[in-house]
Amino acid sequence: MSVAGNADGAPGGGVAPIDLIGEAGRQWDTHWGDDAVPAMLATTSIMRAQQILMARLNEILDGFDLTFPRYEALMLLYLSSRGSLPLGKIGERLQVHRTSVTNLVDGLERSGYVERVPHDSDRRMMLAVVTPAGRSVAGEATRALNAAQFATAPLTKADLETMTALLRTLRADADGFPPG
Amino acid sequence: MSVAGNADGAPGGGVAPIDLIGEAGRQWDTHWGDDAVPAMLATTSIMRAQQILMARLNEILDGFDLTFPRYEALMLLYLSSRGSLPLGKIGERLQVHRTSVTNLVDGLERSGYVERVPHDSDRRMMLAVVTPAGRSVAGEATRALNAAQFATAPLTKADLETMTALLRTLRADADGFPPG
Numbered sequence A, B: 001m002s003v004a005g006n007a008d009g010a011p012g013g014g015v016a017p018i019d020l021i022g023e024a025g026r027q028w029d030t031h032w033g034d035d036a037v038p039a040m041l042a043t044t045s046i047m048r049a050q051q052i053l054m055a056r057l058n059e060i061l062d063g064f065d066l067t068f069p070r071y072e073a074l075m076l077l078y079l080s081s082r083g084s085l086p087l088g089k090i091g092e093r094l095q096v097h098r099t100s101v102t103n104l105v106d107g108l109e110r111s112g113y114v115e116r117v118p119h120d121s122d123r124r125m126m127l128a129v130v131t132p133a134g135r136s137v138a139g140e141a142t143r144a145l146n147a148a149q150f151a152t153a154p155l156t157k158a159d160l161e162t163m164t165a166l167l168r169t170l171r172a173d174a175d176g177f178p179p180g
Helices: A020-032 A037-062 A069-078 A087-094 A098-110 A131-147 A157-175 B020-032 B039-060 B068-079 B089-096 B098-110 B131-149 B157-175
Strands: A083-086 A115-120 A126-130 B084-086 B114-120 B126-130
Touching: A020 A037, A020 A069, A020 B068, A020 B126, A020 B131, A020 B157, A037 A069, A037 A131, A037 B039, A037 B131, A037 B157, A069 A087, A069 A098, A069 A115, A069 A131, A069 B020, A083 A087, A087 A098, A087 A115, A087 A126, A098 A115, A098 B157, A115 B020, A126 A131, A126 B157, A131 B020, A131 B039, A157 B020, A157 B157, B039 B131, B068 B084, B068 B089, B068 B098, B068 B114, B068 B126, B068 B131, B084 B089, B089 B098, B089 B126, B126 B131
Parallel strands: none
Antiparallel strands: A083 A126, A115 A126, B084 B126, B114 B126
16 A cells, blocks of 8 residues: 555566565655655655564464454453453444454354343443453463464564554544653 | 553543543563563554544545555655656665555556656666656645645654664664664
């Protein structure tokens, strides 16, 4: 997912892959000057990194009948003190819309990892509850992801810590928690 | 989009937002040790950063009847030497599936920014061609994104350059271009 660059000499059969984002940076500079180039490069690099990581994580998780977004929802339940959460709370936590939560929980329910049950004191509120099979797969999938260093190769521990610290500044600004 | 953490004390009405990813890191350490914590934090931070940036960019682009993925496809055409590309090439460049390219080009066509025309020498091959309205909005939208530093506030130029360099290592590994 690159905002362009050198669009005619695209890598095809036998052509060596090139750094499309770097190439876009050179085109940007030519057309609009260098003022926004570092921001354009960083934003499009994050978009592409997300694509790369999502594809790798989904491949690891495929053997567990999970996708990474479903894994995230499952882990929320697994790590909660009661093993259950209201659907609305899951959406808040994952910062996704209600329809996405419905889809995630539907997927987990089809795999037998989660059940929907009405809340004890408010029967109109639906809870997602992790099942024993869900608990078991959450542990196994986590061990697989940990062993694969969450698909971050070839980044080093120092690289990862630098990245997390930089992105924490962005997250704090957007999500409203203290940056310090 | 955080893999969990402190799921019962979620930020609700009036509760101060917390760093959910940092909290997940502490839970990870408790359950599985610290070996994969830097990788988990970096991966989930990139996922969340992508969500934040995409929402901000889409907001900026909404006034231009564009989304960021459509903007990327439009810029590919805008920066190509002929102002047109085969649909397959667009998919290669954006590294998305054919159905996604169809949706992107459909959206751009509905806005009047792109037209589909058969290729001169091979009438079975469809080209996407940028229209004069598409050229005009590509320039305007780019100026707006450049002025907004591609939604990267509050990151500094040095932060952005560090991020791009780190992610280039990941991209080179995944996309097969030389890391150097």
